Amino acid sequence: MVKPRKGFVHGLYVWLVIFTGYGMLAALLKQNPLDIDLWREYAILVALGVLAEWFVVSLPQGSLSLGFAIVFVSFVRFDTTTTVVISVLSAFMANSIFSKDGLFRSTLFNGAQYTISAFMASAAYHNWGGQLSNKITIQNLIPLICFVLVYFFVNHLLVTLFLWPSVRHQTWNMWRSALKWDALTYMFAAPIGILMALIYEKTGSLGAVLLFIPLLTLKYLFRLYINLEMANKELAVLYEVAKNLGAHLDLSKTLGLILQETRRVVNYHTAVIYLWEEEEQVLMPTAIRSPFHEQLRDIIYSLGEGLVGGVAKAREPEIVYDTKKEPSLRGIPGINQFLRSLLVIPLILDDKLIGVIAVGKKDPYAYGPKQLRILGSLGGQVAVAMENAMLYKKIEKLAVTDGLTKVYNHRYFYKRIEEESERSRRYGTTYSLLMLDLDFFKKFNDTYGHRAGDAALSTVSRVLKENTRSVDVVSRYGGVEFAVILPETDAVPARLVAERIRRAIEDTPIQVADGAPPVRVTVSMGIATCTQDAAYPNEVIELADKALYYSKRTGKNRVSLWSEVPVGALPAEE
Numbered sequence: 001m002v003k004p005r006k007g008f009v010h011g012l013y014v015w016l017v018i019f020t021g022y023g024m025l026a027a028l029l030k031q032n033p034l035d036i037d038l039w040r041e042y043a044i045l046v047a048l049g050v051l052a053e054w055f056v057v058s059l060p061q062g063s064l065s066l067g068f069a070i071v072f073v074s075f076v077r078f079d080t081t082t083t084v085v086i087s088v089l090s091a092f093m094a095n096s097i098f099s100k101d102g103l104f105r106s107t108l109f110n111g112a113q114y115t116i117s118a119f120m121a122s123a124a125y126h127n128w129g130g131q132l133s134n135k136i137t138i139q140n141l142i143p144l145i146c147f148v149l150v151y152f153f154v155n156h157l158l159v160t161l162f163l164w165p166s167v168r169h170q171t172w173n174m175w176r177s178a179l180k181w182d183a184l185t186y187m188f189a190a191p192i193g194i195l196m197a198l199i200y201e202k203t204g205s206l207g208a209v210l211l212f213i214p215l216l217t218l219k220y221l222f223r224l225y226i227n228l229e230m231a232n233k234e235l236a237v238l239y240e241v242a243k244n245l246g247a248h249l250d251l252s253k254t255l256g257l258i259l260q261e262t263r264r265v266v267n268y269h270t271a272v273i274y275l276w277e278e279e280e281q282v283l284m285p286t287a288i289r290s291p292f293h294e295q296l297r298d299i300i301y302s303l304g305e306g307l308v309g310g311v312a313k314a315r316e317p318e319i320v321y322d323t324k325k326e327p328s329l330r331g332i333p334g335i336n337q338f339l340r341s342l343l344v345i346p347l348i349l350d351d352k353l354i355g356v357i358a359v360g361k362k363d364p365y366a367y368g369p370k371q372l373r374i375l376g377s378l379g380g381q382v383a384v385a386m387e388n389a390m391l392y393k394k395i396e397k398l399a400v401t402d403g404l405t406k407v408y409n410h411r412y413f414y415k416r417i418e419e420e421s422e423r424s425r426r427y428g429t430t431y432s433l434l435m436l437d438l439d440f441f442k443k444f445n446d447t448y449g450h451r452a453g454d455a456a457l458s459t460v461s462r463v464l465k466e467n468t469r470s471v472d473v474v475s476r477y478g479g480v481e482f483a484v485i486l487p488e489t490d491a492v493p494a495r496l497v498a499e500r501i502r503r504a505i506e507d508t509p510i511q512v513a514d515g516a517p518p519v520r521v522t523v524s525m526g527i528a529t530c531t532q533d534a535a536y537p538n539e540v541i542e543l544a545d546k547a548l549y550y551s552k553r554t555g556k557n558r559v560s561l562w563s564e565v566p567v568g569a570l571p572a573e574e
Contacts, residue, residue, distance in 0.1 A: 021112025049090025072193025087114035121151035255287035322364035341366035405461035413475035432494035
């Protein structure tokens with residue numbers, strides 16, 4: 001049974017089909033009423049139609065039914081009116097008995113869709129010269145083929161438009177697969193319908209019922225084949241994911257690939273991967289594929305909060321069949337606000353929480369244990385890939401970070417100042433370089449020890465980060481020397497930044513030993529600006545270092561701009 005989607009245009013389409021279909025049904029009954037004397041035969045065909053709907057074959061792209069055999073035998077044995085009535089009654093009864101959500105609009109649509117399909121197919125049959133009786137003959141073959149083709153295309157089109165809001169994001173391969181299996185259904189059902197009609201004419205309804213047993217057997221075999229096909233597809237996807245994930249260490253690319261590959265075996269409307277941030281103790285949405293991206297990207301969860309946080313804390317996957325029937329989810333922000341069916345899987349590696357992956361659809365009862373198993377299998381691969389990508393990112397960060405002060409190291413500083421100089425030459429931008437050195441540091445080390453010296457360096461680096469922008473580059477240039485690149489900053493604003501940093505360092509106490517009173521340090525600074533003072537990175541570094549040297553010579557604990565250093569104030573280079 002197909003299920004409805006929300007939206008004005010879509011709703012208008014659904015009700016247009018419903019009114020059109022039942023209008024056609026009323027017109028057919030008025031023009032050609034049913035023969036009440038044949039009610040037993042009608043009842044048998046309705047019962048067979050219900051069974052055909054019961055033994056449905058499920059696919060990721062939808063579901064397939066061999067109920068067309070009942071449609072075909074009804075048309076061959078009787079007429080268009082009888083075909084439509086049997087189809088509508090079968091749909092109503094099957095949906096009433098087997099539907100999980102009881103959506104009456106879906107049931108109405110199913111009946112209307114069958115009515116329109118049968119009406120159009122019957123019109124094509126008669127336009128091609130189809131016979132009114134004795135329909136199964138060689139001369140009548142082409143009109144019967146027309147009936148099958150028109151019914152197939154009209155029915156497929158109506159259902160596709162009904163499902164369009166959720167299937168429009170599917171790939172071409174998924175469209176082609178759904179069309180292929182739908183066509184195979186009709187290829188199997190039409191010959192069986194012909195056989196049933198022939199036996200019906202010779203032996204009556206009992207013969208048709210007996211022939212229906214092979215139909216059920218065929219559907220059972222069809223199910224087995226589909227299950228094998230899907231199992232092979234799942235294994236292929238798992239292999240593809242494992243292979244591709246091993247080739248990527250970039251975290252964003254890895255997560256994008258995970259969401260792409262997941263959709264091949266577990267179709268979804270929305271998917272979110274939450275990364276567990278150990279320092280902040282929150283689950284952060286790191287990768288989102290959804291029309292609701294803007295609404296979901298800012299929703300984070302602590303451990304145990306909401307559905308996502310609860311799954312992370314319990315470390316157990318969870319299926320939500322219908323979010324509207326879950327009182328615990330009401331008022332909780334997140335993916336459950338927009339979707340009816342949810343699968344939420346914790347990503348665990350070696351008993352360590354990596355994150356959570358959540359997928360959902362707008363239909364209720366869209367997922368079951370099978371999808372949970374598939375996503376759980378992918379979850380293992382996802383956790384490994386995310387851990388590898390995060391480890392690589394951590395190693396990359398360590399490669400450019402000073403171990404003691406946790407600011408960028410000398411190598412990264414040179415890389416960034418080259419980039420800023422290139423940007424300055426290309427776009428005419430400016431930047432300033434601030435270099436600073438701790439005053440009397442050797443004496444400080446001799447007095448308080450090297451551990452206190454390390455504490456002083458760490459404190460200075462912390463103050464530097466607290467008093468600069470996120471775009472600024474704070475680096476440890478040498479032993480007790482730091483460098484700060486200030487993009488888009490000329491000399492005057494750079495001096496203001498430097499003075500703020502100098503005062504903050506001077507006012508910050510440093511704990512040198514347990515029980516000992518805190519001490520303070522001061523710094524001297526020099527500033528050079530590109531392109532005001534020099535155009536090339538080595539020249540900017542040299543001039544900022546000379547300005548720093550001038551601050552040291554003229555009293556320490558001060559800031560000097562290279563442009564203000566008097567000519568001849570520094571000793572000439574040999």
